[in-house]
Amino acid sequence: MDIGMGETQVRVGVESFSDFAHVKLTMRNSTNKTNLEKKVETLSRDNAPWTNTGDALRTLLSTMFKEEHGSRPNVKHVAILLTDGNSQDKEATLHAADACHDANIKVFAIAIGDYIDHREVKAIASNPKAKYYFKTKNFDTLNEILDNLIGRSCKDEKPECPEHPIDLVFILDDSNTIWDKLFQKQLNFVNNFIDLMNVGMGVNQVRVGVETFSEFAHAKVTMGNSIDKASLKKRIRAISRENAPWTNTGDALRKLLSTMFKEEHGSRPNVKRVAILLTDGNSQNKEATLQAADACHDANIKVFAVAIGDNIDYTEVKAIASDPKARFYFQIPDFDALDKISNSLIHRTCKEVKPPLNCQGNPVDIVFVLDGSNSIEDPHFEQELNFTSNFIEEFDIGLGDNQVRVGVEIFSNYTQMVTLRRKKQP
Template identity: 30%
Template sequence: MAVFRGLLALTVLMVGVFAQRDPPEFDQTLPSCREKEADIFFILDSSSSIYIEDYELQRQFVREVINRLDVSSRSTRVGALTFSDNYRVSFTLGEYQNKDDLRSAINDRNVPYLTGLTNTADAIRYVRTNGQFRPDVTRVIVVVTDGYSRQPGATRNEADTARREGYYMFVIGVGQYTDEREWRAIANDPDSSFMFNITNYRGLDRLYSTIPNSICGLPPIILNSRVCGVREDADLIFVAGPSEADNAFSIVSNMVNALRDDRSRLRLSLLLGSCRANEVPLSDPSLFCSNFGDPTPRQDSYTNLLKDMRNEARDARGTRPQANQVAILFLGQQTMELSRFDILRQARDAQFDGIETYVVDLGVVTNANFLSSIASSRDNVLSTSGPGNLENILLNKVCDTLNEISNPLPTLPPS
């Protein structure tokens, strides 16, 4: 009996000792993710169509993905926001620099259940423009949503812009959703690698390792690997209507950043919405155009921009008749519906004036056949949904035109 009591006491003592010790932490970091340099931002749908129990499954999904990443200030950083009508930032990239703090931050206070409509476009725009991403690491945006956004066209344009700016776009679409066009428009290609459709939120557990494995295998996208040195006298004019200016501006900024004008040969002008700026130096265009006015176009909005473009080009030719003149026109569906015939007439007159015209298609669905006539040639039409890196292709083409050896233009009659 004494022996039994001694064994019992020893057992109780051992249980007490082990009970006071923290359970050993199991490191779930995936081998492919160790020391991976990446910035990942989660965009979580919190609209009214999602039950609060399912929203908690979204939060748990983010925690589980974090468990499998190598989180630190030097390797992988994670940010998140939740959105419905508006977005609310839960935590920024680098705000939490270890897994424990990140997991603890995914709670009701930081990642609240909002309810409302599905404003995906504004959420993507915030993430791609917030300035938190490091330039030379793998940059990823993960969108988790259960339905069609409030503004599908704006959502597609924001996703197109994000991809052009070097972001990988993942989409996790939840539910029996028969029309996957918007999800496909958001996700990178191929869809099989970047778009995941699951029946309900309980299916997120199948992606706990799939998503981080996919992310950690992606190389960084390095932009502006090429620059354009301007060697000849040239005038470059960017034109975008009220409804195109916001989406066009990132392309304009990246192109301006890639231009080099050591001999002061280039004159740069911006006609973007309500913003007019001429002889702009090669610096940050936002210093000269930060407000584009009302985004709703009128029937004559774009036509008036083209008239201003032609007048400005004519004045410039008075002092530099041999300068190459190039215009880049950004056109979207709204503008083409309103005034395609007037735009075509002005564009042809501009070509007669000697202006080489390029067109960037920002999602023209109907009447796209007009674009090749608005541009100086069919080869001068580029689309945000086309193959390859639009900005690099556009930069290469425009750079060649800016540096052509020019002959003086004949005197032209006024139009």
């Protein structure tokens, strides 16, 4: 890296932590690379018995990234944390990590060894976790991730849907089947999602609302609160629970129409409207729920529906989702799996407003060749069709000179040309 105090150069600071955090080098020491390397080589240890990771993160805010210590206000702020142990106060550590994320400090977190709470270290890392979280077997393997870490530190990630406005509402299940810990996972999921969106009140930005539902639906955050990402995430973390015994999914869907997507609450009339519903239970009135879902579909609200766990009517949740179901319906085993579908949900949400691909004006003819033999069970064949449909949706399909044309054939004992419907073999 080009180390120095120039406007376009990289400045470096170092802190260590044990029972407390200790500032070893501030960014004012970044006069040149040679002097900085010498200072790093002579750093002394504190070697106390505790692992106060929270204090280390708080010191980033209180000291390391302050102008009086050589940091710059309009420069990307990056922290790289290395640890092989669990913090002595996990709650305080995660609270400090949230504060760093809200301050737009990009935190790379490296978990070293096996005797460590990997979930805690992953929570310290910024989003997306796939970019900012690392784990290594031991300290000897740190150099194996060095090039990757340097590359990711230098690269700026761009928010999803950067020039495409969306009005987005999250609908969270707050019934008493949801433990406090699981409800918190929903809030974390929403904030992680927001981290990757261009949130704000600008014409081309994303506005976000949040409602919860149990016995009734409750508007917790309206789109008028999307002033900036940090304040919005703070509001979401502070959402309180109703925790009533019912699952009134129908009222949650009606609330989209009556409140959440109204102009007086910050929604915009000519912007794509998307809702993401999370639930682990059956609605108390299925007929009313499906009627409300139909009303949302008729109002051109695109509804992603996520069914969580085993004790749920999957057909009901799938009916709530917009068409095509393969795109708007998700089914996951538990709340921990929310992180696994996050990137897919973000991509599909943005796809609602992005123009379809036309391969940069180069015409392409694509043929899908699908295995239809009897070794493929019906559900797996359905997945082949869903995969094909999802692929096609990405492209500008048509018979124009610069459009993409698609054909499908299925083979078993002989080949058939089809229109995405399976033909039974004799």
